[in-house]
Amino acid sequence: TEPIRVAAVDLGATSGRVVVAEVGPGGARLDVVHRFANTPVRLTDGLHWDVVGLFREVVDGLRLAVRSSPDLAGVAVDSWAVDYALLREGRMVSTPFHYRDPRNAAAVETVHAKVDPAALYARNGLQHLPFNTLFQLVADGAHLHHADTMLLVPDLIGHWLSGHVGAEVTNASTTGLLDVTTGGWDTDLATTLGVPPGILAPLVPSGSRIGGLLPHVREEIGGHDLAVTTVGSHDTASAIAGTVLGPDDAYVSCGTWGLVGLELERPVLADEARTAGFTNEGGVDGRVRFLHNVMGLWLLSESVRTWEREDGRPLDLSALLAAAAEVEAPLVFDVDDPRFLAPGDIPERIRAYAAEHDLRRPADRAETARAILESLAAAFAATVDRAAELAGRRVRRIQVVGGGALNTLLCQLTADRSGLEVLAGPVEATALGNALVQARTLDAVSGDLDALRALVGRTLEQQRYLPRSVHSKTPLVARKVM
Ligand code: LRH
Numbered sequence: 010t011e012p013i014r015v016a017a018v019d020l021g022a023t024s025g026r027v028v029v030a031e032v033g034p035g036g037a038r039l040d041v042v043h044r045f046a047n048t049p050v051r052l053t054d055g056l057h058w059d060v061v062g063l064f065r066e067v068v069d070g071l072r073l074a075v076r077s078s079p080d081l082a083g084v085a086v087d088s089w090a091v092d093y094a095l096l097r098e099g100r101m102v103s104t105p106f107h108y109r110d111p112r113n114a115a116a117v118e119t120v121h122a123k124v125d126p127a128a129l130y131a132r133n134g135l136q137h138l139p140f141n142t143l144f145q146l147v148a149d150g151a152h153l154h155h156a157d158t159m160l161l162v163p164d165l166i167g168h169w170l171s172g173h174v175g176a177e178v179t180n181a182s183t184t185g186l187l188d189v190t191t192g193g194w195d196t197d198l199a200t201t202l203g204v205p206p207g208i209l210a211p212l213v214p215s216g217s218r219i220g221g222l223l224p225h226v227r228e229e230i231g232g233h234d235l236a237v238t239t240v241g242s243h244d245t246a247s248a249i250a251g252t253v254l255g256p257d258d259a260y261v262s263c264g265t266w267g268l269v270g271l272e273l274e275r276p277v278l279a280d281e282a283r284t285a286g287f288t289n290e291g292g293v294d295g296r297v298r299f300l301h302n303v304m305g306l307w308l309l310s311e312s313v314r315t316w317e318r319e320d321g322r323p324l325d326l327s328a329l330l331a332a333a334a335e336v337e338a339p340l341v342f343d344v345d346d347p348r349f350l351a352p353g354d355i356p357e358r359i360r361a362y363a364a365e366h367d368l369r370r371p372a373d374r375a376e377t378a379r380a381i382l383e384s385l386a387a388a389f390a391a392t393v394d395r396a397a398e399l400a401g402r403r404v405r406r407i408q409v410v411g412g413g414a415l416n417t418l419l420c421q422l423t424a425d426r427s428g429l430e431v432l433a434g435p436v437e438a439t440a441l442g443n444a445l446v447q448a449r450t451l452d453a454v455s456g457d458l459d460a461l462r463a464l465v466g467r468t469l470e471q472q473r474y475l476p477r478s479v480h481s482k483t484p485l486v487a488r489k490v491m
Pocket of ligand 1: 021022088089090091108243244245264265266268302
């Protein structure tokens with residue numbers, strides 16, 4: 010079979026990209042043709058996503074993709090999880106909320122009063138995150154009754170591209186309304202919580218053809234049609250599909266969040282998994298993503314945003330990270346403390362945390378950055394350990410993928426803190442996972458997830474980090490492997 014070219018649309022919580030991927034039996038090659046910021050907007054009723062603006066960027070990106078690859082065959086969309094649009098007769102009835110909007114607190118209590126956390130976990134297998142879709146839907150209250158359909162963000166973009174209405178399963182698994190045992194919508198749970206089950210769109214597995222481009226979209230990208238298919242539309246599902254996992258590997262999919270865990274065949278629903286904050290999200294091909302959300306590089310990017318506002322100009326991140334690498338005896342704090350979830354002055358919140366816990370407060374930006382990376386690495390290491398213990402698996406190596414794979418200090422600290430070898434890359438694991446599944450759906454490659462990973466594994470370049478003893482002064486050097 011000949012290689013195929015497809016466009017992977019990957020919308021992250023801080024930036025989006027359209028990637029042209031060439032995929033065939035010889036492997037995959039990625040070319041980012043369009044990159045754009047994803048900047049939330051605060052309106053009178055709270056923090057929202059500019060989904061219409063994002064759709065315009067997607068169409069612009071597809072136009073560039075078709076121009077660079079006139080034989081482009083398909084497109085599929087993935088994005089961050091849990092957030093959604095409400096529609097009535099095809100029209101959006103409100104602007105989608107951002108999951109970092111604090112409106113869900115009351116809804117969490119309402120839900121837990123009706124279905125306690127343990128019972129909820131037994132049904133949906135999800136770690137408690139206050140922004141899981143079901144809490145947001147309950148927070149929507151009466152607004153829900155103006156809608157006939159809820160579409161999660163990637164399904165919404167797919168709908169605007171193709172007209173198709175559906176709920177791709179990997180992302181549907183992050184709503185809290187999917188039954189972890191049957192894989193179907195838990196309509197009883199929805200009804201109990203006052204969510205009209207009729208708004209839940211028909212489930213669609215990843216790897217389905219859902220149509221072609223709508224005529225006006227086709228026209229906007231130069232008169233070219235594309236097969237629109239589903240992939241792991243939850244970005245983390247695509248990221249893990251694009252991670253070349255060995256049998257004893259854990260992963261850290263590190264971008265805005267650090268998603269840390271294991272790929273399993275079956276969910277772990279033991280109560281210890283719930284209290285340890287582990288989730289059982291749906292992966293591509295029915296695999297289970299057993300993981301915990303660690304706060305992630307959000308802490309650093311949001312700190313940088315604060316500093317850039319103070320300075321009124323862009324900050325030199327590589328200089329900051331170089332200074333951070335030199336810091337001695339850094340502060341280690343609990344990155345998962347809920348105070349770090351909402352946008353705002355993260356450095357000030359870290360200082361407050363240190364003061365409350367009688368720890369030394371970071372004195373400057375380098376110390377703050379180091380505290381963030383050191384604490385993330387510590388959380389990654391502890392989470393890998395706990396995941397292995399809960400799943401009864403042995404872990405010998407950690408794969409770090411996503412933008413965090415470029416952060417050499419973070420990767421080295423993760424190796425140091427875990428005592429395990431760290432392999433970093435691919436940086437664009439999400440786009441890669443998206444493209445691999447598309448290529449299989451369009452018959453350019455075949456096989457299960459491991460066969461797809463093996464395809465790219467042969468040519469993948471990764472950086473290797475070996476654990477240094479915590480007190481040694483071994484310089485920070487990444488080694489190229491493979
Ligand atoms: C990462 C991610 C993560 C979700 C969060 C809302 O982008 O999709 O897996 O928990 O965003």
